[in-house]
Amino acid sequence: MSSIFLCAISNIKSGACEQDCAFCAQSISHGATIDRYSKKPIGTIIYEAKRAKERYATGFCLVSSGKSLTPKTLALVCDAAKAITDLDLGLKLIACNGVVADPEDLYTLKAAGVQAYNHNLETSEAFYPTLCSTHTWQERYRTCKHVGEVGLDLVCGGIFGVGESEEDRVSLLTSIASLNPKNVPLNFFHPNPALPISQPTLSQEEALKIISLARTCIPNAQKIMLAGGRERVFGKGNYTFFSYGANAMVIGDYLTTQGEDAKAELEALKTLGLEIAGACKEI
Numbered sequence: 001m002s003s004i005f006l007c008a009i010s011n012i013k014s015g016a017c018e019q020d021c022a023f024c025a026q027s028i029s030h031g032a033t034i035d036r037y038s039k040k041p042i043g044t045i046i047y048e049a050k051r052a053k054e055r056y057a058t059g060f061c062l063v064s065s066g067k068s069l070t071p072k073t074l075a076l077v078c079d080a081a082k083a084i085t086d087l088d089l090g091l092k093l094i095a096c097n098g099v100v101a102d103p104e105d106l107y108t109l110k111a112a113g114v115q116a117y118n119h120n121l122e123t124s125e126a127f128y129p130t131l132c133s134t135h136t137w138q139e140r141y142r143t144c145k146h147v148g149e150v151g152l153d154l155v156c157g158g159i160f161g162v163g164e165s166e167e168d169r170v171s172l173l174t175s176i177a178s179l180n181p182k183n184v185p186l187n188f189f190h191p192n193p194a195l196p197i198s199q200p201t202l203s204q205e206e207a208l209k210i211i212s213l214a215r216t217c218i219p220n221a222q223k224i225m226l227a228g229g230r231e232r233v234f235g236k237g238n239y240t241f242f243s244y245g246a247n248a249m250v251i252g253d254y255l256t257t258q259g260e261d262a263k264a265e266l267e268a269l270k271t272l273g274l275e276i277a278g279a280c281k282e283i
């Protein structure tokens with residue numbers, strides 16, 4: 001197997017989102033118990049970037065809640081990106097800040113040192129209105145198109161186990177493939193009593209089928225990355241998904257849920273003889 005890639009995320013603006021995405025604990029519609037803050041201090045973001053580097057992450061993603069990239073969030077992401085770029089840690093910087101209406105904002109991110117933009121289509125075009133009534137799948141698709149047009153790498157994936165059919169999964173992955181993303185994050189729904197979705201956690205067998213399907217539908221993706229819900233589905237120390245087409249995963253905590261201890265995961269990966277990539281450009 002070729003090297004595997006690790007990516008860490010920083011939730012730089014958490015909760016209080018006015019959108020009603022049924023799978024998301026950050027929506028005010030659901031009243032979930034989560035941390036809420038409007039701006040993580042730059043010093044904390046830098047600390048997290050350094051810690052990500054120490055833990056062999058090659059990518060570091062600055063994520064904010066909310067439908068779209070607002071001027072305030074743009075300023076925060078740019079400040080953080082410039083500060084991290086100055087440290088020359090060798091991390092690939094990714095921004096994930098929602099719908100981008102004006103492509104100029106993506107150029108601004110790029111100038112600040114951001115190299116990739118993450119925007120997930122989440123599910124199929126047909127099923128999306130079942131999950132969200134406050135914005136459209138088409139807006140999401142347009143944002144992904146803009147990302148490629150301004151020369152940023154696109155990171156685009158979705159969430160599974162939210163009640164979608166197999167047909168929806170194929171449709172989503174086909175739509176993602178049409179955008180030619182470099183990295184495809186696969187999230188698995190993490191049940192939460194506050195959320196309106198009452199789907200059980202996906203079985204490992206079903207999740208592995210999804211990973212294989214993603215690899216088949218999007219053969220040109222440099223990375224198929226396991227993201228939120230990985231530990232929920234696969235449990236501790238289980239990395240079988242690397243034999244089914246995945247070659248990347250998120251380490252550390254997620255946006256509103258805790259991940260496994262990153263150091264323990266590194267030890268487990270090394271014990272299994274899995275080689276960890278030192279930089280994103282190694283493919």
Ligand code: SF4
Nearest residue numbers: 017019021024027066
């Ligand atoms: S997925 Fe994004 S837009 Fe939807 S509720 Fe969560 S933070 Fe808001």
